[in-house]
Amino acid sequence: MGPSGGAPLPERASAPFGAPGSAVDHRLLASWRRSEEYGVSLESVEPVWMGPVADGSLFAECGGAVLTDLHRTLANEPLSLMLTDPDGLVLNRFSGDTSLLRALDAVHLAPGFAFSEREAGTNGLGLALADRTPSLVRAEEHYSASLCTYTCAAVPVLDPVSGRLEGSVNITTWARSSADLLLALAQSAASTTSAMMLARSRGRAPRTPPKGGVFRVQRGRLEPGAGTLRSVSGPWVRALEEATAGLAAGRVVAAVGEPGSGRATLLAQALRRAHPHHRILSAAAPAPDDVEAWLSLWTPELTKPDTAVVVENVDTLPAWAAAELHRRAVDALRSSPSGEPSDLAWAVTTESLEAVPAPLGGLVASVVRVAPLRERPDDVMPLARYVGHQTRMREVHFTPAAERVLTTYAWPGNVDELVRVVHGAATRAETVDARHLPGELTATRGHRLSRLESLERDEIARTLTAPGVTVKQAATELGMSRSTLYRKISHYGLDDLR
Numbered sequence: 001m002g003p004s005g006g007a008p009l010p011e012r013a014s015a016p017f018g019a020p021g022s023a024v025d026h027r028l029l030a031s032w033r034r035s036e037e038y039g040v041s042l043e044s045v046e047p048v049w050m051g052p053v054a055d056g057s058l059f060a061e062c063g064g065a066v067l068t069d070l071h072r073t074l075a076n077e078p079l080s081l082m083l084t085d086p087d088g089l090v091l092n093r094f095s096g097d098t099s100l101l102r103a104l105d106a107v108h109l110a111p112g113f114a115f116s117e118r119e120a121g122t123n124g125l126g127l128a129l130a131d132r133t134p135s136l137v138r139a140e141e142h143y144s145a146s147l148c149t150y151t152c153a154a155v156p157v158l159d160p161v162s163g164r165l166e167g168s169v170n171i172t173t174w175a176r177s178s179a180d181l182l183l184a185l186a187q188s189a190a191s192t193t194s195a196m197m198l199a200r201s202r203g204r205a206p207r208t209p210p211k212g213g214v215f216r217v218q219r220g221r222l223e224p225g226a227g228t229l230r231s232v233s234g235p236w237v238r239a240l241e242e243a244t245a246g247l248a249a250g251r252v253v254a255a256v257g258e259p260g261s262g263r264a265t266l267l268a269q270a271l272r273r274a275h276p277h278h279r280i281l282s283a284a285a286p287a288p289d290d291v292e293a294w295l296s297l298w299t300p301e302l303t304k305p306d307t308a309v310v311v312e313n314v315d316t317l318p319a320w321a322a323a324e325l326h327r328r329a330v331d332a333l334r335s336s337p338s339g340e341p342s343d344l345a346w347a348v349t350t351e352s353l354e355a356v357p358a359p360l361g362g363l364v365a366s367v368v369r370v371a372p373l374r375e376r377p378d379d380v381m382p383l384a385r386y387v388g389h390q391t392r393m394r395e396v397h398f399t400p401a402a403e404r405v406l407t408t409y410a411w412p413g414n415v416d417e418l419v420r421v422v423h424g425a426a427t428r429a430e431t432v433d434a435r436h437l438p439g440e441l442t443a444t445r446g447h448r449l450s451r452l453e454s455l456e457r458d459e460i461a462r463t464l465t466a467p468g469v470t471v472k473q474a475a476t477e478l479g480m481s482r483s484t485l486y487r488k489i490s491h492y493g494l495d496d497l498r
Contacts (some may be wrong), residue, residue: 004127027131028122028141028292030320033129034358035121035143044146047108047119053091059157059166060091062196066189067094067169078177081189082170084125084154088116092165094312100174109172117319120144123390124152124171130357131318132156132165133288134190136183139175151175153182155190160198160206162259164351169193200462210316212286214298216279217268217310233378235371236266240251243270243347247308253347254356257370260416263349264312266370271308275345291321299317302332308345315355322357336494363487373411373418379442380407383415384422391426409441460485 006228020387064082071081075096091112095101109115117126121143127135134155140148148289154170169190171182198206232240239255246253247270255263271280281301287293301307314322332344346363348354353367371380384406388396398406400427411417425436463474475485 006414027127027135027318027320028137030323031117031122031127032143034117034319037358038118039118039123040117040143042145045107045120045144045231047107047113047115048179050089050112052115053089055085055091055112057166058197058200059159059193060085061191062159062200063167063169063189064092066193066196070094070185070189073097078173080172081262082109082125082172083167084115084129084170085167086129086165087114087305088126088129088168089114089118090170097117100172103149104172120147122173123147125154125168128154128156128170129289131320132158132316133318134183134187136179138179149175151177151179151182153179153186155183155186157190157193157197158188160194161201163207163210163488165316166197180446209287210285210313212290212294213282214294215282215285217282232382233376235376236262236379239368239370240266240270240273241365243267243368244273244367247271247274247345247347248365250345252457253366253368254353254361254364255347255349255368256352256371257349258351258372258414259313260414261370261372262415263370264310265415266368267310267347267349271310271345271347275308278308278343278345280310281307282312283309284315285314292317295321295324295328299328302328302344305343307343309347311346311348313350314348314360315350315352315357319357319362320329320358326360326363327333328420330362364383378408380418382412383418387419387422388426388432390488391423392430394430397431399431399433402432402437405434405437405441453492456488460488460492464489465479 060083067081067083071094074081074137078100080093080095080097080100082093086093089305090109090113093101093104093109093111095104104110106225113119115123115125117123117130120126122137123142124135127137134153136151138151142148142150142152150172152170152172154168156168158164159166169186171186171189173179173182210389243253243255243266253267253270255267257263258434264284268280268282271278281298282306283294283298285291293351302309311325314325319326327343329346333346348360348364349357353361353364356364384398385396388398406418421438421441422432424438425432429436460474460478463477464471466474468476468481468484471485472482475482478485480488
């Protein structure tokens with residue numbers, strides 16, 4: 001058996017990872033065990049060929065530019081710089097060392113091949129993506145012997161606005177080379193990529209890193225159906241009924257949908273209906289560095305009677321933490337301190353079930369889709385009135401012009417964005433008019449952008465945020481006069497980018 005009683009480790013792992021005498025890192029151990037479960041060969045890797053790479057995302061554009069510049073300064077070093085997507089697909093590769101490139105080709109660490117843990121076992125980029133944290137895998141720390149001649153440092157890159165995992169920056173060198181600065185170099189490249197993405201994201205504010213949170217849900221706290229909210233749309237009612245039925249039947253329910261769409265709110269309402277006497281704990285996943293303390297804080301509550309738990313954003317959990325949470329949940333579901341079967345009610349939120357790390361996703365028995373707010377226009381004004389009432393503790397009115405703007409806006413940030421917008425407007429006026437709403441809502445003059453308008457707006461924003469570009473230069477690049485560009489800047493609500 002391996003350390004801590006886990007799965008048997010290959011003979012190469014009998015010597016601890018890291019310095020002599022040091023404890024085996026728990027993340028590496030977890031990764032080795034996942035690699036074994038995936039059936040990865042101990043001798044050689046056979047990653048999946050995904051075909052020619054054609055990724056036109058903002059991440060690929062910015063990351064490619066950063067690695068191109070970095071390669072110019074490191075062209076004579078025995079390093080290979082790579083960008084991968086969230087599934088470990090290698091998007092590009094830069095190196096001036098021909099012998100290293102030939103060796104990497106031999107193990108298929110090249111553009112077009114998927115190199116996640118599932119395909120290649122423990123490796124730098126696979127571990128960074130699985131655990132969403134900077135990772136360095138040296139020589140024999142790799143699961144497959146064919147990778148033991150390399151040392152890999154990789155850093156995940158998150159979208160600075162949405163927080164979504166976009167991919168990773170990976171730097172690979174020979175195992176015999178010094179790795180002291182390798183991880184710092186990868187972190188610098190990842191940070192520069194994220195900063196460039198933010199600069200080209202229409203000037204939107206960066207997302208605050210999640211701190212996590214654990215609290216007991218009181219009636220009304222996560223229930224916008226309470227108080228002044230009197231009606232909800234058909235899609236919400238149907239999703240609520242599905243979730244309630246699943247929870248009442250003792251199934252683990254996953255609310256799937258976009259962030260901010262009200263997934264946790266729906267599950268809290270469903271739990272109130274299915275288990276009216278249970279206390280409900282909400283546990284929102286934190287940043288990877290805080291997960292260990294977060295788990296220790298609330299998972300002991302799982303074995304207590306009449307308990308219901310909503311774990312938010314389980315798709316953002318590190319793979320090792322998902323496995324540990326699965327173990328604790330299974331133990332709690334099997335029995336209570338009295339020895340009787342547990343009455344634990346369990347629910348999770350995620351963008352997609354496929355994104356939940358194994359084996360936690362295997363617990364889910366019922367999936368409920370929560371539609372984004374743009375597909376629930378009938379929810380907009382009831383939610384707005386509720387938020388207005390909560391802001392002033394009395395009724396807030398909306399003019400027809402304000403209602404028209406609110407109900408025709410696409411709400412890319414979903415309910416969370418609506419709450420911020422209405423709260424800000426209600427602090428300024430008891431009767432909210434269109435002039436009290438942010439410019440980006442009113443800039444489209446009460447209609448949603450067409451696909452062509454969205455493309456034009458994005459191209460104007462990209463051009464204006466290029467370093468050192470003036471409005472005159474941007475107009476020339478875009479092929480329009482300055483007066484036309486100024487009109488479009490006003491129309492699309494891009495005044496802050498001038």
